Amino acid sequence: MTPVDIYSLNGLPAPYWFIQLFKVLGFILHSIPMHLWLAGLPIAIILLLIGGVNGQIFARRLLKQMPVIMAMGINLGIVPLLFIQTAYYKVFYPSTILMAWHWLGILALVLPAYYLLYLTGALVDAGRKWLPALSGCGASLLIVAAGLIFASAWTLMASPESWAELWRAKSIGGAATGLGSNWGDPVVYLRFVSICGLALLTVTFWLLFDSHFLFVEKKGGAARTRPEISDFMQNPYLPKSRKKELRRLRDAGKLSEEEELEALEYGYGDSEGEEGDAYQRWALRFASVLVWFGVCVSLGSLWFYYYKVLDGPESVTSVHEASMTTAPAAPIDPTTGEPERIVPVWIPPITFAATALFAILVILGNFGKIQGKLLVVLVGLCEAVTLTFFAITRQIIQNEQIKNYLDVRAIPVQMQLSPLLVFLLVFLFGAALIYWMIYAMAKTVKR
Amino acid sequence: MSYPWWYVPSLTSPMVIAIVAIVHVLVSQYAVGGGFLLARENRFALKTGDSEYRKYWKSHARFFILLTVVFGAITGVGIWWTIGLASPLATEELIRIFVFGWAIEWVFFIIELVAAFGFYYFWDRLPKNTHAAMGWIYAGAAWISLVLITGITSFMLNSRGLFGDWETTGGFWYAFFNRQFVPQTLLRTGISLLLATIYVYMHITWGNARDTLREKTIRRMLVPSVAGVVLMVLGVAGWLVFLPKSALMMLERAAVINVFLGIFAAVSAAILLLIFLGPMRAPQKVSFTSALSLFFLAIAAIGSSEFIREGIRKPYVIDQVVYGNQIMVGQSGPISRSGFLNSGVWTGLYLKDLQDKYPRLRIYTPANILAGSRSTSPTHAPLGPAGGNRMNAVSVADPSAHALPSIALLDLPEEGSQRPGNEDWLRIDAEDQLELGRVVFLHHCNDCHAAEHGYSAVGPQLTGKTEEEIISFLKHLNRPGYFMPPWCGNDTEAVLLARYLMSIRPEMPSNITGKTDEADLP
Numbered sequence: 019m020t021p022v023d024i025y026s027l028n029g030l031p032a033p034y035w036f037i038q039l040f041k042v043l044g045f046i047l048h049s050i051p052m053h054l055w056l057a058g059l060p061i062a063i064i065l066l067l068i069g070g071v072n073g074q075i076f077a078r079r080l081l082k083q084m085p086v087i088m089a090m091g092i093n094l095g096i097v098p099l100l101f102i103q104t105a106y107y108k109v110f111y112p113s114t115i116l117m118a119w120h121w122l123g124i125l126a127l128v129l130p131a132y133y134l135l136y137l138t139g140a141l142v143d144a145g146r147k148w149l150p151a152l153s154g155c156g157a158s159l160l161i162v163a164a165g166l167i168f169a170s171a172w173t174l175m176a177s178p179e180s181w182a183e184l185w186r187a188k189s190i191g192g193a194a195t196g197l198g199s200n201w202g203d204p205v206v207y208l209r210f211v212s213i214c215g216l217a218l219l220t221v222t223f224w225l226l227f228d229s230h231f232l233f234v235e236k237k238g239g240a241a242r243t244r245p246e247i248s249d250f251m252q253n254p255y256l257p258k259s260r261k262k263e264l265r266r267l268r269d270a271g272k273l274s275e276e277e278e279l280e281a282l283e284y285g286y287g288d289s290e291g292e293e294g295d296a297y298q299r300w301a302l303r304f305a306s307v308l309v310w311f312g313v314c315v316s317l318g319s320l321w322f323y324y325y326k327v328l329d330g331p332e333s334v335t336s337v338h339e340a341s342m343t344t345a346p347a348a349p350i351d352p353t354t355g356e357p358e359r360i361v362p363v364w365i366p367p368i369t370f371a372a373t374a375l376f377a378i379l380v381i382l383g384n385f386g387k388i389q390g391k392l393l394v395v396l397v398g399l400c401e402a403v404t405l406t407f408f409a410i411t412r413q414i415i416q417n418e419q420i421k422n423y424l425d426v427r428a429i430p431v432q433m434q435l436s437p438l439l440v441f442l443l444v445f446l447f448g449a450a451l452i453y454w455m456i457y458a459m460a461k462t463v464k465r
Numbered sequence: 466m467s468y469p470w471w472y473v474p475s476l477t478s479p480m481v482i483a484i485v486a487i488v489h490v491l492v493s494q495y496a497v498g499g500g501f502l503l504a505r506e507n508r509f510a511l512k513t514g515d516s517e518y519r520k521y522w523k524s525h526a527r528f529f530i531l532l533t534v535v536f537g538a539i540t541g542v543g544i545w546w547t548i549g550l551a552s553p554l555a556t557e558e559l560i561r562i563f564v565f566g567w568a569i570e571w572v573f574f575i576i577e578l579v580a581a582f583g584f585y586y587f588w589d590r591l592p593k594n595t596h597a598a599m600g601w602i603y604a605g606a607a608w609i610s611l612v613l614i615t616g617i618t619s620f621m622l623n624s625r626g627l628f629g630d631w632e633t634t635g636g637f638w639y640a641f642f643n644r645q646f647v648p649q650t651l652l653r654t655g656i657s658l659l660l661a662t663i664y665v666y667m668h669i670t671w672g673n674a675r676d677t678l679r680e681k682t683i684r685r686m687l688v689p690s691v692a693g694v695v696l697m698v699l700g701v702a703g704w705l706v707f708l709p710k711s712a713l714m715m716l717e718r719a720a721v722i723n724v725f726l727g728i729f730a731a732v733s734a735a736i737l738l739l740i741f742l743g744p745m746r747a748p749q750k751v752s753f754t755s756a757l758s759l760f761f762l763a764i765a766a767i768g769s770s771e772f773i774r775e776g777i778r779k780p781y782v783i784d785q786v787v788y789g790n791q792i793m794v795g796q797s798g799p800i801s802r803s804g805f806l807n808s809g810v811w812t813g814l815y816l817k818d819l820q821d822k823y824p825r826l827r828i829y830t831p832a833n834i835l836a837g838s839r840s841t842s843p844t845h846a847p848l849g850p851a852g853g854n855r856m857n858a859v860s861v862a863d864p865s866a867h868a869l870p871s872i873a874l875l876d877l878p879e880e881g882s883q884r885p886g887n888e889d890w891l892r893i894d895a896e897d898q899l900e901l902g903r904v905v906f907l908h909h910c911n912d913c914h915a916a917e918h919g920y921s922a923v924g925p926q927l928t929g930k931t932e933e934e935i936i937s938f939l940k941h942l943n944r945p946g947y948f949m950p951p952w953c954g955n956d957t958e959a960v961l962l963a964r965y966l967m968s969i970r971p972e973m974p975s976n977i978t979g980k981t982d983e984a985d986l987p
Contacts (some may be wrong), residue, residue: 023467023810028561040568086582089534092542093578096571103549103560108467111553115469118550125546129539136531182814185469191903192815193472193911196550437565437637441572448572455579455599462590 021181022108022423029432030105036438037105042409044097049213049405051091053220055084055135056165056213059158061221061308063151066142072300076225079233081142081154084135092128105426106175113175116184118196121171124164131160169210174200176419208322215315216408219376222308223394223401226380229301230394306384313377320369320408365407365414372403466792466800466809468553470908475919478551479789479912483775485547487768489540491660493611494653494767496533498661500577500607502689503529503584504600509685511593517678525668526585534581551912554791555621555782562631562640563617570613576606608654615653619645622774623709624784632785644707652700656767658693659736662686663763666744666756676749683748690740697733709784712777715948722776729769736762779913779948788950790912797951804887805905805954815904819897826889887957902965905958917969924969935963 030037058080065077102110114121134157141150174180177200184198200206267273376397383393417426471478503526510519549556560567580603584596591599623645624631631640669682708716715722739759743751782789792800799808806812807828816828890901906916906923914923927935938945939959942952954962 021810021814028557031561031564085535086586089538089578089582092538093571093574096542096574097568099545100560100564100567100571103556104564107553107557107560111468111549111557114546115471115550115553118471121550122543122546125539125543129536132535132539133531136535185811185814186818189469190472191900191907192470192812193904193907194469194811196471196473434565434637437569441565441568444569444572448576451576451602452579455583455602458591458595458599459583459587462587462592 021178029430031434032438037101041098041101042413045409046405048094051087053217054087057217058221063154067151072297078142082139108424109175109420116194116198120167124167127160127164131157170206173206178423212319215319218312222305225301225305226394229298230391302384305380309377309380316373369407372400376400469811471550475915477920480920482547482551485543487771489544492537494657494660495664496537497607497611498657499529500604502661504604507600508597523588530585555787570610573606573610615650616641616646619649621783648700648703651696655693655696658689662690663759670753670756680749683744715777725769725772732762732766780950790950797953800953805958899965902961905962927970932963
């Protein structure tokens with residue numbers, strides 16, 4: 019007997035590849051902001067507290083960007099979740115019902131985290147240091163907890179063999195209380211750590227992108243701004259005594275041009291662009307440190323995925339001994355007699371190579387071998403390749419783990435052609451409209 | 466019967482949906498109406514060059530974003546997740562039918578988000594026309610997402626189509642353009658506008674806005690308020706005209722729905738009266754307290770309307786597609802013949818566990834139904850048109866692709882016969898019988914009824930009834946009350962459930978006992 023009911027399957031509304039494409043694409047798009055709030059937020063808090071001038075610039079910029087990043091991440095997460103429910107509902111619903119309260123708990127964690135991020139941004143704007151660190155810390159803890167529950171849910175979904183035990187432990191009259199959890203399963207934590215590794219790479223990329231594409235654009239504007247009292251008060255890089263002194267000089271009308279510029283460092287850079295360049299140099303240096311952590315954790319987790327998860331489990335047992343269905347481990351390749359490779363042989367080398375190249379580029383950038391926006395574009399490409407192949411691998415593994423219960427690829431298609439075409443048209447229209455809006459905003463920033 | 470039932474003590478899991486839904490609707494409707502107001506008033510301020518008025522709307526935009534983008538988005542996901550937990554089969558069906566509707570809605574969500582952030586964060590930086598356009602893009606995208614979700618939720622109330630029935634045609638558009646679509650779109654648009662004006666009253670009276678600004682803002686809300694009321698009246702009229710017959714009858718016969726209908730009518734009238742007396746006639750006198758009162762009345766109106774909306778759908782959760790207890794329409798007969806407990810994956814698992822204690826207990830879960838009757842080959846019937854033939858849709862995909870024994874739910878006994886063996890259950894320990902009855906109760910009835918205490922608790926409703934009366938009632942569940950799903954169990958399960966219900970049934974209240982002939986009591 020199996021806990022997955024394959025006897026009442028609905029057809030897929032679109033071809034299998036289409037659903038997989040949008041599920042994977044949606045996950046990649048969702049993962050970028052997700053990585054930023056998962057790893058970027060704690061890094062920003064640390065930099066805010068103990069970072070130097072440039073570290074604080076990055077910290078404050080990221081903390082102020084965070085509410086928008088959070089909003090995008092949540093909305094971009096809808097598509098993968100929608101297509102999971104389209105094709106994987108037979109495994110998705112039972113697993114989430116078994117851990118219903120944990121699953122709903124994600125919302126209870128994310129909602130205050132989201133508001134805390136707004137608060138953090140506002141406090142950063144007000145030039146505070148400890149208060150935003152505190153609220154950011156709270157948000158970060160809530161986000162990490164939500165992330166762990168997500169890791170737990172996807173792990174549970176991919177292991178129907180564990181459901182019955184969970185259900186037995188947490189049910190009343192055969193009905194699930196929704197209090198089940200698989201916190202004892204080490205895969206939950208490994209899954210979470212693997213995401214954290216990739217998250218570090220994404221933060222590295224964002225740091226470079228922000229410093230080379232977004233930060234420098236603001237330099238010109240700063241030169242035209244005259245310092246206000248609030249600038250002195252909010253400038254986080256000035257010691258209190260210096261602030262006091264500058265205010266006194268300003269009030270007395272004795273503020274020199276140099277001292278005026280001192281006040282404008284906060285978030286703008288100076289009129290000469292030296293501050294911007296210094297920030298970019300710092301960004302490269304910091305990226306080359308960050309990337310080591312990211313690469314080590316990412317490669318470790320990728321290795322884990324490719325060579326550990328895919329090797330096991332030896333067999334998958336069904337939920338009840340009385341009618342045990344023992345599924346084979348990885349199918350045997352008839353030509354070699356070896357277990358068949360689940361992930362196409364060319365995927366791991368490309369993923370490893372992209373991740374390694376990511377690190378090499380950052381290090382070369384630090385040594386000044388490649389510089390400027392070209393470097394960022396190349397790093398971005400490596401990031402895209404790494405995320406894409408990781409997402410593809412993740413999908414292949416997910417399919418493989420549940421294959422013995424539900425083979426999504428074998429579900430017939432009940433094509434819904436006209437709504438699908440309308441969706442694609444709307445998607446293209448939406449992309450164009452969003453491009454126009456972002457372009458309009460970017461143009462304004464440049465001006 | 467594919468999914469575990471989520472047991473929420475006292476409240477019942479569908480009520481969790483109701484709570485999240487009401488909270489979400491209060492914000493999501495504002496996200497639509499408020500978007501329209503922001504775009505309109507921003508345009509007006511730009512046109513008239515009223516910088517103070519425009520400044521106010523910037524502060525309102527901040528409040529709007531903090532509420533809708535954060536709270537609205539999270540509670541929206543909350544509804545989605547809760548329906549998946551409490552009504553997984555219905556959610557599965559809705560997603561099957563409307564997946565691309567939701568996907569299109571997602572595109573508009575992203576458009577909304579980018580437009581909202583652009584509109585607020587670039588308030589004074591974008592060229593005026595571009596800024597105004599961004600406001601209208603937000604308003605348009607938000608309204609389209611309302612239209613899209615209304616097409617889906619209105620289908621749940623009336624699955625009959627405007628141009629043809631989804632049941633026979635199986636097409637997405639037939640399901641989307643159902644008979645409730647237009648009325649509910651009008652109604653929701655009207656509610657959105659009216660609710661948004663109430664939010665504006667609250668917001669402007671909360672701050673320290675100058676009297677003239679306050680008065681001007683409130684006066685400017687008149688047109689949207691009236692438009693909202695007109696749309697609501699049209700929507701309610703259409704909603705009544707296009708209600709399915711069962712829903713219309715429910716409006717008349719169910720006392721609790723009568724009460725909520727009364728509350729809705731009275732509260733709506735009170736809102737209109739207050740708006741007439743306050744913002745319309747004396748805008749300068751509108752205070753935060755009065756605006757807050759309007760808001761609480763709006764909560765009462767929306768809460769009661771949501772309750773009515775859910776209540777009159779019974780026995781369905783999706784009209785003529787899925788019953789409230791997560792059983793597909795058309796499957797109650799086959800499930801009943803096979804045995805309710807036998808038919809479910811998780812109830813079957815419960816039976817399997819029971820076999821540990823009673824090794825000789827004969828059970829017929831899908832897997833060994835198959836083992837006992839392989840005569841019927843796996844169903845490979847085509848699945849029918851997209852979203853179409855529901856009975857075909859329960860056939861197994863390609864079982865040979867699965868490393869599992871291939872069976873179909875349709876592999877069931879002929880009509881008039883029953884799987885043997887269930888009478889075994891009446892020979893197990895009394896305690897286990899009660900527990901089996903509880904399993905039946907939770908999976909068959911708990912979607913609408915708590916057990917002893919809580920929401921529509923069934924225990925107190927059975928006081929004074931005999932076991933035979935309860936059994937007879939269960940076997941004809943949808944006869945005296947057509948708003949109940951049909952009985953999906955067999956005779957043995959009716960006995961087990963009746964015994965469980967007897968065990969949770971409170972005794973006759975002592976004050977009643979004292980005044981009644983003892984001999985008449987059970």
